[in-house]
Amino acid sequence: MPNPxxxxxxxxxxxxxxxxxxxERLAERSKLVPAGxxxxxxxxxxxxxxxxxxxxxARYNILSDGKRQISALHIAGDFVDLHSLLxxxxxxxxxxxxxxxxxxxxxxxxxxxxxxxxxxxxMLWMLTVIDAAIFRRWLVASGHLPAPGQIAHCFCxxxxxxxxxxxxxEFAFDLPVSQADVGDAMGLSAVHVNRxxxxxxxxxxxxxxxxxxxxxxxxxxxxxxxxDAAYLNxxxxxx
Amino acid sequence: MPNPxxxxxxxxxxxxxxxxxxxERLAERSKLVPAGxxxxxxxxxxxxxxxxxxxxxARYNILSDGKRQISALHIAGDFVDLHSLLxxxxxxxxxxxxxxxxxxxxxxxxxxxxxxxxxxxxMLWMLTVIDAAIFRRWLVASGHLPAPGQIAHCFCxxxxxxxxxxxxxEFAFDLPVSQADVGDAMGLSAVHVNRxxxxxxxxxxxxxxxxxxxxxxxxxxxxxxxxDAAYLNxxxxxx
DNA sequence: CGACCTATTGAATACCATCAAACGCCGTGG
DNA sequence: CCACGGCGTTTGATGGTATTCAATAGGTCG
Numbered sequence: 001m002p003n004p005x006x007x008x009x010x011x012x013x014x015x016x017x018x019x020x021x022x023x024e025r026l027a028e029r030s031k032l033v034p035a036g037x038x039x040x041x042x043x044x045x046x047x048x049x050x051x052x053x054x055x056x057x058a059r060y061n062i063l064s065d066g067k068r069q070i071s072a073l074h075i076a077g078d079f080v081d082l083h084s085l086l087x088x089x090x091x092x093x094x095x096x097x098x099x100x101x102x103x104x105x106x107x108x109x110x111x112x113x114x115x116x117x118x119x120x121x122x123m124l125w126m127l128t129v130i131d132a133a134i135f136r137r138w139l140v141a142s143g144h145l146p147a148p149g150q151i152a153h154c155f156c157x158x159x160x161x162x163x164x165x166x167x168x169x170e171f172a173f174d175l176p177v178s179q180a181d182v183g184d185a186m187g188l189s190a191v192h193v194n195r196x197x198x199x200x201x202x203x204x205x206x207x208x209x210x211x212x213x214x215x216x217x218x219x220x221x222x223x224x225x226x227x228d229a230a231y232l233n234x235x236x237x238x239x
Numbered sequence: 240m241p242n243p244x245x246x247x248x249x250x251x252x253x254x255x256x257x258x259x260x261x262x263e264r265l266a267e268r269s270k271l272v273p274a275g276x277x278x279x280x281x282x283x284x285x286x287x288x289x290x291x292x293x294x295x296x297a298r299y300n301i302l303s304d305g306k307r308q309i310s311a312l313h314i315a316g317d318f319v320d321l322h323s324l325l326x327x328x329x330x331x332x333x334x335x336x337x338x339x340x341x342x343x344x345x346x347x348x349x350x351x352x353x354x355x356x357x358x359x360x361x362m363l364w365m366l367t368v369i370d371a372a373i374f375r376r377w378l379v380a381s382g383h384l385p386a387p388g389q390i391a392h393c394f395c396x397x398x399x400x401x402x403x404x405x406x407x408x409e410f411a412f413d414l415p416v417s418q419a420d421v422g423d424a425m426g427l428s429a430v431h432v433n434r435x436x437x438x439x440x441x442x443x444x445x446x447x448x449x450x451x452x453x454x455x456x457x458x459x460x461x462x463x464x465x466x467d468a469a470y471l472n473x474x475x476x477x478x
Numbered sequence: 479c480g481a482c483c484t485a486t487t488g489a490a491t492a493c494c495a496t497c498a499a500a501c502g503c504c505g506t507g508g
Numbered sequence: 509c510c511a512c513g514g515c516g517t518t519t520g521a522t523g524g525t526a527t528t529c530a531a532t533a534g535g536t537c538g
Contacts, residue, residue: 061379064465069383071375083368086361086478091372091470114361118354122325125364129322132371133330136310139374140300142381143308143426147494178516187382189495194518226303231330239325386526417484431526433486 003027004077004165005051009123011164013239019120022113026051027103033057033096040081045088048104052078055100056177058185061092070185072134073097073158073177077165079127085110097177119239126239133231142187145226148196150186153225155206155213160229171215175208242266243316243404244290248362250403252478258359261352265290266342272296272335279320284327287343291317294339295416299423300331309424311373312336312397312416316404318366324349336416358478365478372470381426384465387435389425392464394445394452399468410454414447 002010006023009015015023030053033039039050039057052074059072059080071092074080080094085107114121134157141153158175162168179197180190188196200206205221207214215221222228241249245262248254254262269292272278278289278296291313298311298319310331313319319333324346353360373396380392397414401407418436419429427435439445444460446453454460461467 059375063379063383067383069379071378071382083371086365086368087372087472088474088476089469091467092375111361115357118360121357121360122350122353125360125367126325128364128371129325129367132322132367132374133326135371135374135378136298136331139310139378139381140302140308142378143310144302144304144306146492180516190517191496191519192494194516195494198518228330230328233326235327237327419484428527429484430486430528433484434526437486 004053005079007165008077008127011234011236012126013123013236015123016119019117019123022117022120026105026109027053029105030101030103033100033102035096035098035100038093038095039100039102040084040090040094042090042093044090046081046084046090046107048106049082049084049110050080050094051103051105052076052080053101053103055102056097057094057100057102058097058181059092059094060184068184069187070181071138072131073154073185075158075162075165076167078131079105079124082110082124082128083131097181122239126233130231130233133233137231141225147186147188147192148199149224149226150188151182151193151196152200152205152221153227154182154186155215156222156225156227156229157232159213159215160232160234164232164234171218173213174211175213176211243292244318246404247316247366250473250475251365252362252475254362255358258356258362261356261359265344265348266292268344269340269342272339272341274335274337274339277332277334278339278341279323279329279333281329281332283329285320285323285329285346287345288321288323288349289319289333290342290344291315291319292340292342294341295336296333296339296341297336297420297424298331298333307423308426309420310377311370312393312424314397314401314404315406317370318344318363321349321363321367322370336420361478365472369470369472372472376470380464386425386427386431387438388463388465389427390421390432390435391439391444391460392466393421393425394454395460395464395466395468396471398452398454399471399473403471403473410457412452413450414452415450 005026006020040046054076057074057080058070060068060070062068084090141150145153159168159173162173167173179193183190183193197208205217207216244265245259279285293315296313296319297309299307299309301307323329380389384392398407398412401412406412418432422429422432436447444456446455
């Protein structure tokens with residue numbers, strides 16, 4: 001069974017056998033991070049990058065009033081702090097929202113790859129620019145959509161990304177996080193998230209119950225969110 | 240006189256002479272983009288990336304209601320669509336807010352670099368992850384700060400970035416864009432931007448008049464914006 | 479001069495945060 | 509078995525923030 005990173009990469013471009021071998025090595029050293037604990041903290045300068053193999057994690061900053069602002073949600077296949085190879089120290093923390101298994105990939109290995117495997121290096125680089133594209137989209141959504149649209153966009157984004165790594169079924173996926181977590185990610189209060197979910201439910205767009213999201217009207221949800229998956233670059237092409 | 244990209248890179252790590260030679264070649268083919276026109280458009284798959292040499296540009300998306308959401312402001316030294324080497328087609332446009340001079344860097348050249356100059360490749364990669372860090376910060380600011388704080392954050396960010404490439408003086412810099420442009424970037428109406436500027440002025444934090452910003456109280460502005468330049472990675476270290 | 483863009487102010491409205499309280503679910507422990 | 513507490517969800521009421529519409533003023537350029 002290929003690891004989720006390999007799935008994510010091969011969705012975007014063909015990998016040579018020697019590249020697959022390297023990708024397999026990346027996921028070798030895995031460890032468990034319990035829900036509620038941090039896998040990296042702001043201010044640290046880690047010597048390895050973390051590759052998500054399972055579970056949900058969030059990048060976040062704690063602000064002066066003690067509140068948490070989440071800037072990204074991460075799932076299996078996401079290389080959560082690949083950028084720590086290049087940027088130090090960390091300007092944010094990454095916390096596990098659920099129990100997670102992550103692989104620790106030494107920076108020395110990543111540096112070797114950048115010296116000897118140009119195409120694979122570009123593929124890893126690509127992962128970081130897709131991350132940036134996701135940030136851009138969230139920024140656009142947060143700037144121009146009213147709260148229900150923002151939340152709808154978040155669900156569209158998650159649904160497509162989960163589908164890529166085989167974690168979504170036909171218009172349904174598990175979402176084992178709280179409404180407050182979503183609020184921290186959208187910059188909304190938990191109360192307002194709840195009201196928006198109510199309106200999405202009332203409009204027959206989706207349901208979220210018992211940790212499971214069911215999308216009832218994909219086109220309606222997409223329209224509300226002005227969602228277009230192009231930014232996720234799911235085409236297979238030379239990179 | 241070194242080009243602004245070289246300045247920006249050498250601020251973060253030492254460059255070898257052969258790397259400097261390549262960086263100089265990147266800025267060879269420059270052209271002028273008049274204010275108000277696009278240098279790249281959403282949907283295109285350019286065969287070259289654009290390096291800003293002078294002027295101001297903005298990444299933006301046009302939304303269903305016809306409004307423009309700006310996700311980044313770019314200045315000299317910014318490699319505005321370096322990611323188009325890896326991501327195609329463009330999921331947003333880049334427009335010139337003022338007359339700009341930009342260098343067109345063929346993707347073939349960038350690919351050559353990635354095959355033969357690993358350290359320089361990582362430096363270019365670094366530029367894209369710094370871009371992503373800026374997006375993250377804007378996201379955090381937009382999620383959590385009230386409008387005056389968001390605007391203050393934008394000014395702090397611009398001031399530091401302009402300083403890096405020598406375009407800011409002692410707490411002052413030229414900002415030849417309109418309040419409406421800032422509003423499109425912050426997701427605020429032009430009217431509200433104007434009111435916020437009034438309050439920043441009243442509190443003695445800054446003035447913006449005649450296309451020129453003067454920061455009167457840097458510490459106060461930083462505090463309001465919860466600004467910490469760490470995310471710009473201005474330390475010189477091995478990358 | 480008149481046209482146009484930008485900045486500025488006022489008034490009315492919509493959106494979202496905050497505070498507060500109740501409800502359901504699920505665990506623990508009496 | 510049921511009481512209890514913790515956590516997440518749900519609802520109501522109120523106030524602050526930002527939007528929209530509208531109008532005026534300042535500036536630049538034909």
